Amino acid sequence: MLMNVLLAFIPLSLLLEYVFHSPPLWVFATATIAIIPLADWLRKATEQVAARAGQTIGGLLNVTFGNLAELIIAIFVLLGGNTAVVKAQITGSIIGNALLGLGLAILIGSxxxxxxxxxGANAGQLNSMLxxxxxxLLLPALFDYTERLPGFAAASEAARNNLDEYLSLGVAVVxxxxxxLNLVYTLVTHKDVFASEEGEEEHSGPLWPVWQAAAVLVGATALIAFESEMLSGALEATSTTLGLSPFFLGIIVLAVVGNFAEYIAGSYFARQxxxxxxxxxxxxxxxxVALFTAPLLVLISYAIGKPMNLVFSSPLELVAIVAVALIVTTVTKDGEATWFEGVLLITVYLLLGLAFYFVTPKVESALPTLPPPLAAASAPFAAL
Known part of the structure; x- marks a missing residue:
């Protein structure tokens, strides 16, 4: 019901942007809220299509469209040249899903x-992937740090940027x-190991006609892209008005918006x-996000002529990523959870959020220098 009410923010955001020409803060706020119900409808349509396609194809569809709202937001932010904000959004999604999303689910389900x-077997597989x-995500940052040491320093800043880019592209492909391969493992060759968990994912309720599910998929995707463009255009002005860094907006606000539907879904199933x-x-x-969305964004960034590497230069971001793996493994390793463990996960998220609120990250004044082969490859797309 709430999600349907929030759909009213779609026409409201369009009126504020194109009719009333309202301040960027209002456009940013309404576009942000409008994306939340759209992401939820995108999730519902994906589940409807997946329910008809069978377990394996359905799993692939859920992977493809699972983080589509977040991916679309990130692409429009990339088009604006805000690579630092996109990296912050990646970090925010990682800590938001694993700490806030899981913490809320465990707390509500308790x-x-x-x-x-x-x-425990399924949790162990997920923890290994974590x-x-x-x-x-640590490797590119440590590589960049190593290249800055006196005994290993690259010939110039540009040379070091080139090495970071080559490594990031290689890591992205891997x-x-x-x-x-993980999808093949869990959905094909060893699906019997995870059969008990997958059985819980059976669709309940009436199935939509195929045309309806396809129409919702296309329509929600198009509207998310439209709202994301407005959100990206108002990002800088909004951060100035609120006195917040674009970094904080990316790591908290954009990340939560892109994954809000998953928080709701996780809490709903835990309650059941x-x-x-x-x-x-x-x-x-x-x-x-870490193994598919982030690497895909790296490849897309070069295709559109707005190159982004995987070097997370803020130690705080790296500490947050390590903390996620440690605390989630600790909470889930015994195959059971209590309400207080949900509180612990949310507490870690809030503490990290406070730190990100007060941090003052360095503003990237220029995009990294592309090596000649990549510059030539991305030149045709730079004018888009």
């Missing part, structure tokens, strides 16, 4: 229950390949006693 039980996330499914949604979305 009402009236002393303990919630779930598959530590891969830590390695994958991560996408590993994520694809399907804690394993809630963990799949929260932690699985975290893994998808």
């Amino acid at each position: 009402f009236g229950r002393a303990r919630q039980k779930f598959s 530590f891969l996330v830590v390695v994958a 991560l996408i390949a590993v994520y694809a 006693g399907k804690t394993g499914l809630a963990i799949n949604i929260a932690v699985g979305a975290t893994i998808q």
Whole structure:
């Protein structure tokens, strides 16, 4: 019901932008709220299509469209040249899904229950992937730091940027390949291991006609793109008006907006006693962001001539990513959860949010220098 009420912000945001020419703050706020119900409808349509397509194809569809709202927002922010904000959004999605999303699900699911039980095998697989996330995202930052040391320093800043870009592209390709193999592992070759958890994902309620599901998918995607363009255009002015850094807006506001529908879904299933499914949604979305969405954004950034690497230069972001893997593993390793563990996850998120609120990140004054081969490859797209 609430999501349907929030749909009213779609025409409101359009009126404020194109009719009343309102201040950017109002456009940003209404566009942000409008994306939330659109992301939820996108999720519903994906589930409808997946229910008809079978388990394997359905799983692939959920992967493809699961973070589509977040991906669209990030692409429009990239088009504006705000690569630091996109990286912040990636970090925010990782900590938001695993800490805020999972914490809310466990807390809400614990009402009236002393303990919630779930598959330890499935949780173990997800936790292993989380530590891969830590390695994958720490490596480019450590490489960049190493190149700054006296004994390893590159010849120039431009040369170091080139090395960061080459490494980021290589890491992006490897991560996408590993994520694809993980899908094959969980959906094809070893699907019996996760059968008990996957069985919880059976669709309930009447199925939509195919045309209706397809129409909602296309319509929600188009509207999210439209709202994301307005949101991106108002980002800088909004940060100035509120006295907040674009970095904070990316890591908290944009990340929460892009994943809000998943928070609602995870909490709903946990309330129904399907804690394993809630963990799949929260932690699985975290893994998808790090191993699929972020690498895909790196490849897209070069295609559109707005290059972005995977170097997270803020130590605070790196600490947050490591903290996610450690605390989620600690909470889920025994195959059961209590309400206080949900509180612990939310507390860590709030503490990180406070730190990100007060941090003053360096503003990137220029985009990194492209090496000649990449510059030539992306030149045709730069004019788009």
